[in-house]
Amino acid sequence: MPRTKIEEQPTYEFSCTVTLQPRDINYGGHLGNDSVVSLIGTARASMLHALGLSEGNLGDGQTGYIMGDLSVNFKAEGFLFDELRVDTHVGEMSRTGFRIFHRIRKDETLIALAETGMVAFNYVTRRIVPVPNELIQALSRHKTNL
Numbered sequence: 001m002p003r004t005k006i007e008e009q010p011t012y013e014f015s016c017t018v019t020l021q022p023r024d025i026n027y028g029g030h031l032g033n034d035s036v037v038s039l040i041g042t043a044r045a046s047m048l049h050a051l052g053l054s055e056g057n058l059g060d061g062q063t064g065y066i067m068g069d070l071s072v073n074f075k076a077e078g079f080l081f082d083e084l085r086v087d088t089h090v091g092e093m094s095r096t097g098f099r100i101f102h103r104i105r106k107d108e109t110l111i112a113l114a115e116t117g118m119v120a121f122n123y124v125t126r127r128i129v130p131v132p133n134e135l136i137q138a139l140s141r142h143k144t145n146l
Helices: 033-050 133-145
Strands: 014-019 063-074 084-092 096-108 109-122
Touching: 014 033, 033 084, 033 096, 033 109, 033 133
Parallel strands: none
Antiparallel strands: 014 084, 063 109, 084 096, 096 109
């Protein structure tokens, strides 16, 4: 079966630091795949917070998002109490969604690359909706200020 290959992005505009806890370590003694999903969720929430937004409000007061897909490429192990940096880049905007790319590193060691497809979603109407202009503008302002 062919393997999904995720490429590192040329730039990552956001980053957060996390320390691996006992809950993040699996029976093999290293970072568990389920914990990677939590780590990138933390990074995503941190990114939105930096933009003055949240997962349930992408700027218009009514639009959040749902995850349409997720891919992870593991490159190295992470261990208990490792301090990891999760870098984040938002790209590939479409009318109703966007992709978020993550790079997880310990110092210069690449631990994993992850990519998620996010779909703009109105939780009141339970419908897919266009990505709010407020999110697009906040991302643009942030990139300009780097």
